[in-house]
Every structure is written in C-alpha cells, then in structure tokens.
Amino acid sequence: MNIAVAQSGGPTCAINASLLGVFRHATKYEDIETVYGAVNGVEGLIYNNFVSLNDIIQSDDDVELIRQTPSTVLGSCRYKLPAPDSGDAVYETIVATLRARDIRAFFYIGGNDSMDTVMKLDRYFEANNIDIKVIGIPKTIDNDLPVTDHTPGFGSAAKYIATSIQEITRDSSVYSVESVTIVEIMGRDTGWLTAASAVLRANGEVAPHLIYLPERPFSVKQFVEDCRRVQATYPAVIVAVSEGIELSPDEAEGFQSGKNDAFGHKYLAGVGKALEKVVTREIGCKVRSIELNVMQRCASHLSSKRDITEAERIGGAAVKAALNGESGKMMVFQRISDRPYNVRIVSVEAEKVANHVKYFPTEWINEAGNDVTEDAIRYTLPLIQGEQNFRMKNGIPQHYVLPEALPRPKK
Amino acid sequence: MNIAVAQSGGPTCAINASLLGVFRHATKYEDIETVYGAVNGVEGLIYNNFVSLNDIIQSDDDVELIRQTPSTVLGSCRYKLPAPDSGDAVYETIVATLRARDIRAFFYIGGNDSMDTVMKLDRYFEANNIDIKVIGIPKTIDNDLPVTDHTPGFGSAAKYIATSIQEITRDSSVYSVESVTIVEIMGRDTGWLTAASAVLRANGEVAPHLIYLPERPFSVKQFVEDCRRVQATYPAVIVAVSEGIELSPDEAEGFQSGKNDAFGHKYLAGVGKALEKVVTREIGCKVRSIELNVMQRCASHLSSKRDITEAERIGGAAVKAALNGESGKMMVFQRISDRPYNVRIVSVEAEKVANHVKYFPTEWINEAGNDVTEDAIRYTLPLIQGEQNFRMKNGIPQHYVLPEALPRPKK
Numbered sequence: 001m002n003i004a005v006a007q008s009g010g011p012t013c014a015i016n017a018s019l020l021g022v023f024r025h026a027t028k029y030e031d032i033e034t035v036y037g038a039v040n041g042v043e044g045l046i047y048n049n050f051v052s053l054n055d056i057i058q059s060d061d062d063v064e065l066i067r068q069t070p071s072t073v074l075g076s077c078r079y080k081l082p083a084p085d086s087g088d089a090v091y092e093t094i095v096a097t098l099r100a101r102d103i104r105a106f107f108y109i110g111g112n113d114s115m116d117t118v119m120k121l122d123r124y125f126e127a128n129n130i131d132i133k134v135i136g137i138p139k140t141i142d143n144d145l146p147v148t149d150h151t152p153g154f155g156s157a158a159k160y161i162a163t164s165i166q167e168i169t170r171d172s173s174v175y176s177v178e179s180v181t182i183v184e185i186m187g188r189d190t191g192w193l194t195a196a197s198a199v200l201r202a203n204g205e206v207a208p209h210l211i212y213l214p215e216r217p218f219s220v221k222q223f224v225e226d227c228r229r230v231q232a233t234y235p236a237v238i239v240a241v242s243e244g245i246e247l248s249p250d251e252a253e254g255f256q257s258g259k260n261d262a263f264g265h266k267y268l269a270g271v272g273k274a275l276e277k278v279v280t281r282e283i284g285c286k287v288r289s290i291e292l293n294v295m296q297r298c299a300s301h302l303s304s305k306r307d308i309t310e311a312e313r314i315g316g317a318a319v320k321a322a323l324n325g326e327s328g329k330m331m332v333f334q335r336i337s338d339r340p341y342n343v344r345i346v347s348v349e350a351e352k353v354a355n356h357v358k359y360f361p362t363e364w365i366n367e368a369g370n371d372v373t374e375d376a377i378r379y380t381l382p383l384i385q386g387e388q389n390f391r392m393k394n395g396i397p398q399h400y401v402l403p404e405a406l407p408r409p410k411k
Numbered sequence: 412m413n414i415a416v417a418q419s420g421g422p423t424c425a426i427n428a429s430l431l432g433v434f435r436h437a438t439k440y441e442d443i444e445t446v447y448g449a450v451n452g453v454e455g456l457i458y459n460n461f462v463s464l465n466d467i468i469q470s471d472d473d474v475e476l477i478r479q480t481p482s483t484v485l486g487s488c489r490y491k492l493p494a495p496d497s498g499d500a501v502y503e504t505i506v507a508t509l510r511a512r513d514i515r516a517f518f519y520i521g522g523n524d525s526m527d528t529v530m531k532l533d534r535y536f537e538a539n540n541i542d543i544k545v546i547g548i549p550k551t552i553d554n555d556l557p558v559t560d561h562t563p564g565f566g567s568a569a570k571y572i573a574t575s576i577q578e579i580t581r582d583s584s585v586y587s588v589e590s591v592t593i594v595e596i597m598g599r600d601t602g603w604l605t606a607a608s609a610v611l612r613a614n615g616e617v618a619p620h621l622i623y624l625p626e627r628p629f630s631v632k633q634f635v636e637d638c639r640r641v642q643a644t645y646p647a648v649i650v651a652v653s654e655g656i657e658l659s660p661d662e663a664e665g666f667q668s669g670k671n672d673a674f675g676h677k678y679l680a681g682v683g684k685a686l687e688k689v690v691t692r693e694i695g696c697k698v699r700s701i702e703l704n705v706m707q708r709c710a711s712h713l714s715s716k717r718d719i720t721e722a723e724r725i726g727g728a729a730v731k732a733a734l735n736g737e738s739g740k741m742m743v744f745q746r747i748s749d750r751p752y753n754v755r756i757v758s759v760e761a762e763k764v765a766n767h768v769k770y771f772p773t774e775w776i777n778e779a780g781n782d783v784t785e786d787a788i789r790y791t792l793p794l795i796q797g798e799q800n801f802r803m804k805n806g807i808p809q810h811y812v813l814p815e816a817l818p819r820p821k822k
C-alpha cells in the first residue's frame with residue numbers, strides 16, 4: 001500500500017517539517033511502500049500530479065535541507081471542494097487517481113479551509129464505502145484553529161515578530177527626538193501574532209508600549225491619546241497593531257463618510273500606513289510604519305526549534321492515527337503544563353475545526369484595550385524556544401527546491 | 412590622558428562593534444585612563460553628556476552583549492557643525508568640554524556627514540593649536556563612502572537582504588499562479604544594497620529575476636516589458652528595486668504632469684507601492700510589494716561575522732592611528748584579494764570622504780539596466796560570510812541597553 005501527503009494554504013516555516021513527520025514515520029512501516037507528495041495541495045489529487053518522497057528524500061542531508069526550507073516544497077493551493085453529495089465529478093477523479101496508485105491514506109497539512117477538504121473527502125469516502133483514510137495536520141502562522149492549543153508555524157512566526165520588534169525598538173530610539181513607530185502584524189482577524197510581541201517583556205523590554213488586536217473595536221481617538229500618554233515617558237513609542245483591526249462603530253461612520261481617508265484605503269495601503277497618517281496629522285512627531293509582511297511566515301532562518309520539532313511530531317502522529325483506522329480527523333496539541341512545557345497529541349473530528357476560527361481570548365486583553373496580560377506571555381513563551389542548527393552556503397541559508405526535471409513516479 | 416568616542420547617523424548592526432574596537436584597543440595602553448562615550452554623537456560633546464565606557468564594559472559578557480546589539484548603544488544625532496572659521500561658539504564649547512575631561516583624542520563612527528564633522532573639528536583644532544586628535548571610523552549600510560573598499564554595516568545588511576529575498580522567493584512560488592513580488596531596498600541614491608541581492612545566484616537561485624539600481628534611469632515601460640518577459644519563464648517574478656530609483660527623463664514629464672500618480676507620491680508611499688500599482692494596471696496579475704524597511708540596518712540576529720569582526724578591527728586601528736599622531740583622517744579598508752579574502756586598513760584624509768558619495772559602478776550593471784554582473788557577486792560575497800554566536804534569553808536575542816540611571820562620570 002501507499003500513502004499521500006499534500007500541503008495547502010499560506011506558507012509557514014514549519015509546514016515542511018510536518019511533511020517530514022509524515023514521511024519519516026511512514027518509513028517505519030514495512031507495509032507502506034511509497035509516500036507520494038501531491039503537488040499544489042488537493043489539486044495534485046485532481047490533476048494526478050505527484051512526486052515520490054522516497055525518491056526525493058534519500059539521506060539525512062535531504063531531511064535537514066527540507067526541514068530548514070520555508071514555505072511548501074510541494075507547492076500549495078486555495079482550492080475548495082464542492083459538497084460531497086453534489087454529484088460533482090471531482091470526487092470520482094480523485095478516487096480514480098488514488099486507487100490507481102494504491103493510496104490508502106491521505107494527509108493534508110493546512111488551516112481552516114484545508115480541514116474543510118479533509119472533512120468532505122472523508123464524508124465522500126465513507127458514503128461510498130471507499131477505504132481511504134483522511135487525516136488533517138494543522139498549520140497556520142495565525143494560530144486561529146479551534147481545539148488545538150496552538151498551530152505549527154505560529155511559534156516561528158512569533159519568534160520572528162518578537163525579535164524584529166526588539167531590533168526595531170533599538171533602531172527607533174537612537175535619536176533624541178519624539179517618534180511613533182507602528183508595526184503592522186499579520187493574523188487576519190485574530191490577534192495571536194500581534195499579542196506574541198509582548199514576550200519581549202520577559203527580557204525586560206517595555207516595548208511594544210501599545211498593542212492593538214482585532215478582538216477589540218479600535219478607536220482612533222483613543223489611539224492618539226494612548227500615544228501621547230506613552231510618549232511623555234518613552235519618547236520613542238513602539239506600537240504593535242494587527243492588520244485586521246476594525247474601527248469602533250461610533251468612529252467608523254465618520255471615516256466612511258469620506259471626511260477622513262485614514263481607513264478608507266485600508267486594504268490598499270494597510271492599517272499601519274493609515275495610522276501613520278493619523279499620527280502625522282494629530283501629533284506631528286516623527287512617525288514610521290513597518291509591515292513585517294510575508295517575512296513573518298517565511299523567515300525560517302529564525303524559526304523556533306520547538307515549533308519545528310512539534311510540527312514534525314504531529315505529522316508522525318497523523319500517520320499513526322490513520323494506521324489505527326481513524327479518518328476525518330485533525331491532530332491537535334493539548335497543553336498539559338506551561339512549566340515545564342508539556343503537550344500531548346490527540347485527534348479530533350475535522351468538522352470541529354473546519355471553517356471555524358479561534359480568536360484571541362478577550363480576557364487576555366487589558367481593560368483599556370491597548371495591551372495584553374501576563375497570560376499571553378505565559379502562553380506564547382514556550383512556543384518560541386530554541387533555534388535550529390542551520391546549514392549555510394556562501395553566507396546564506398541553504399534551501400531545498402523541488403527539481404523541475406524530477407523523475408515523476410509512474411502513473 | 413583620556414579619549415572619547417561617539418556614534419552618529421543611521422543605525423547599523425556593526426556600529427557597536429566599532430565602539431568596542433576603540434575601547435578594547437585603548438585599554439591596551441596604560442597612558443589611556445578613561446574611554447568616554449559621548450551620548451548622541453557630537454551633541455554629547457556640546458552638551459557635556461558622557462558615560463565612562465570603563466564603567467559600562469567590565470566583563471567579557473558585557474562585550475558580547477554590546478557586540479550583538481544593533482543600533483547605537485550611545486545614541487546618535489544628525490548634527491552638522493558650522494564652518495570652523497565661522498566664529499561660532501560651538502567650537503569653544505566643545506574644546507572646553509574636552510579639555511575639562513583631559514580628552515586628547517576623539518573618534519567618530521559615522522557616514523559622510525560624520526566625516527564632515529571629523530574634518531571640521533580637526534581644522535579648528537589645528538588652526539587654534541589645540542592638540543586633540545580626531546579620527547573617523549566609517550559606518551553605513553549604504554556602502555556609499557568613497558576611498559574605502561566597503562563600509563562596516565554593509566555586509567550585515569547585505570546578508571539580511573539576500574536571506575530575506577531568498578525566503579520571499581520560496582514564499583511567492585507556492586501557488587500555481589502568475590505573480591510579481593517587488594522588494595524595495597534601502598541605499599538612498601546608491602544601489603549597493605540592492606545589487607547585493609544578486610549573491611543568491613551563488614547558491615543556485617535565479618531570483619531576483621530583475622534588479623534596478625538608482626545609477627541607471629528607470630523606465631516604467633521597460634520595467635513592465637521586463638516583468639512580462641521573465642514571467643513567461645518564471646511565473647513568480649521577484650524584483651529587487653532601490654528606494655532611490657529615478658524615472659528616465661522622457662518618462663518623468665508624463666508622470667509629473669499629473670496624468671499618472673505612480674511616482675507622484677514616491678516619498679509618501681515608497682517606490683515599491685508605486686510599482687505595485689503599475690503592475691496591477693499594466694499586467695493585472697497577483698502583485699505584492701515588500702519594504703524591508705529598518706530591519707535592513709538593525710537585524711543583528713543575522714549579522715555577518717566578517718562584518719562585525721572587521722568593524723571591531725577598524726575601530727582599534729583608529730586608536731592606533733591617533734596615538735601615532737594622525738588626525739583629520741578616516742580609516743579605510745583596502746581589498747588585497749577576493750579569494751582568499753584579504754584587506755588591509757589604512758587612513759586617508761577625511762576630506763576625501765566627507766560629503767562625497769561612492770556610487771555603484773555602472774560597468775557592473777548589465778546593458779539592459781535590469782541586472783548586475785558577476786563582479787557585484789564577487790565583490791559582495793566575502794562581506795556576508797559567517798554568523799555570530801548569539802546569546803539568547805527566553806528564545807529572543809539579548810540586547811544591551813544603556814541604563815538610564817547609569818552613574819555619570821564626574822564633570
């Protein structure tokens with residue numbers, strides 16, 4: 001028998017570690033002959049586009065190289081399957097492809113949308129008595145998947161964000177002038193990544209002085225007052241703000257009426273740029289906005305060792321679950337303790353995760369809505385621990401790239 | 412006798428290493444009692460704001476911590492001295508301050524503007540028979556100082572830029588859709604940092620597929636054609652572009668007439684954002700612009716070991732030069748060979764550097780003006796070699812911060 005694995009959704013630093021987890025655990029079983037990698041997520045199943053991971057990964061060197069490569073070595077997709085009972089021919093195509101290769105289990109590494117795919121494939125297989133197991137492996141820097149304590153990819157992103165903001169803090173405080181530096185952070189409509197910047201406090205930093213998450217309505221007026229108040233003590237104010245913050249209802253109307261374009265071009269120029277304009281207009285001090293951008297999800301040179309290790313572990317656990325007969329499940333972390341840090345991996349129904357969002361706990365946001373509590377630091381710190389041993393070449397990290405001319409397995 | 416050192420201009424990852432170089436070399440001489448650090452550059456000399464580095468740096472731990480801290484531990488300034496023969500009282504103030512502390516030599520770590528200060532102070536001292544030596548120590552990520560082969564700070568910035576663009580390249584190529592990713596890079600009106608991105612070719616990367624420097628006029632029309640042509644082979648096009656590119660004369664008029672705002676808001680939104688709009692309008696594919704922003708000059712977690720080592724070495728050489736009676740000079744690197752890499756440090760008149768700019772050699776730009784030659788790679792590669800051993804705490808790099816309550820030396 002053979003198995004297949006694919007990667008989906010936005011890139012992270014840990015998604016290839018989960019791929020390795022699946023492959024390396026599978027090779028322990030004599031029954032499993034080939035581990036196929038489907039190229040570009042579930043699209044690989046539809047278009048019969050596979051590579052043999054057994055051909056690709058032949059040495060410890062290959063393993064190390066793939067482990068330190070960010071993003072998805074197999075490519076990704078944002079494909080949404082139709083309902084399993086829609087009669088859509090795509091399911092028959094997928095079943096034909098998998099059967100032709102004797103693939104008995106499919107592992108899908110991804111976020112909310114990917115778990116939707118896991119759930120639908122499993123339902124179709126079950127309804128049609130097809131014995132192919134489907135298991136989801138969580139992955140997203142946003143950390144917004146329900147049930148699991150955290151998601152692989154989050155720890156590395158958090159480590160990069162905290163490190164970068166600390167460096168930006170040093171950079172911003174060299175001149176003896178008042179300034180506001182706004183750092184815009186990913187996470188869509190959840191605040192996990194932005195809140196992670198607070199871990200700097202564990203090292204004695206005061207910055208970021210202000211932290212704004214999408215889980216609370218954002219008031220421009222309050223933001224300006226906050227900046228002014230902080231600046232009286234700390235001339236160089238550092239602000240961490242989520243890309244997804246929403247204006248409070250009473251202010252939104254004024255902004256939408258065209259009187260003020262600060263948020264009008266939110267999706268064009270980003271919330272950081274909008275707040276930069278607000279500071280210029282209302283405070284008039286030196287101001288800079290910084291988008292950490294995709295580096296948050298791909299800066300593998302600074303990935304968290306714990307994140308990478310856990311990502312590989314949860315990939316292996318998925319194989320074990322499938323071989324135990326489970327299907328339609330996603331693997332999750334359950335945190336047993338913070339100190340010493342300890343987690344167990346269990347499986348839950350993918351439908352509990354698919355298309356749902358886990359928001360940052362509002363009880364971990366301070367009353368003023370401009371900072372997070374100690375709970376956020378306690379929660380995040382264990383996830384950013386440790387650094388990978390990195391293989392460099394010519395002073396630059398080495399990456400693995402799927403050879404275009406790779407011999408494809410026989411169809 | 413005592414000496415003083417100060418830091419000026421924009422932050423880098425290597426500027427504190429040069430400070431250490433001055434301090435550690437000075438401690439070898441019994442004649443030198445105290446090494447003072449002037450706070451906020453030459454302003455520290457004017458406002459009599461000093462710390463004793465002997466108090467601050469007492470152990471190897473202190474040295475390591477300061478070495479791995481980005482930006483300036485003593486703060487910075489952008490103060491421009493008046494002409495030495497202007498009769499301005501600021502010179503008398505400075506002389507009084509230095510004499511009161513028995514400071515016989517002043518070391519200024521900075522860029523073009525700081526060398527202007529070195530030159531002026533030296534001329535004033537010489538004209539007034541004041542025996543205080545002044546030596547400049549180069550520093551700028553822009554690498555735009557004349558005479559010296561390269562500047563401390565450049566290698567670390569180049570390493571961060573190349574590494575980040577490689578990660579961005581992985582990130583941008585996961586989906587099977589056409590895209591253009593534009594990375595905007597610092598360097599003001601010189602292209603050294605942007606050209607450094609080409610070192611990725613040494614590791615087999617094709618990206619960045621297009622490189623645009625300020626040393627050549629930029630044509631929007633040619634840019635669009637370049638993107639289209641590259642995209643036919645590489646669906647995910649990576650563009651490295653200098654923040655300081657200028658429109659070609661024949662296109663500039665059209666843009667300035669208000670017909671097109673692509674460059675009209677250059678200094679508001681940045682050249683990357685402007686080109687993003689151009690791609691959206693002219694090509695219509697997925698497009699993203701990324702500003703590497705201040706992380707280029709402060710991401711010390713990825714600094715080049717060679718850069719840091721050389722920065723410390725050139726700081727020490729400055730002390731040696733002053734003790735040999737030199738003044739009004741800046742220390743420079745002379746490259747002896749690329750392979751094996753070998754440099755010597757000598758001094759040159761500061762006036763040869765002050766207020767001058769060293770541009771990227773136009774003969775290292777290809778004919779089409781959209782790439783650099785092998786020479787750029789050969790030149791940059793030795794400067795990004797090696798990584799620092801980094802002290803981490805709680806999963807985050809440790810930084811040194813000047814204690815606010817630090818006991819100040821007696822005035």
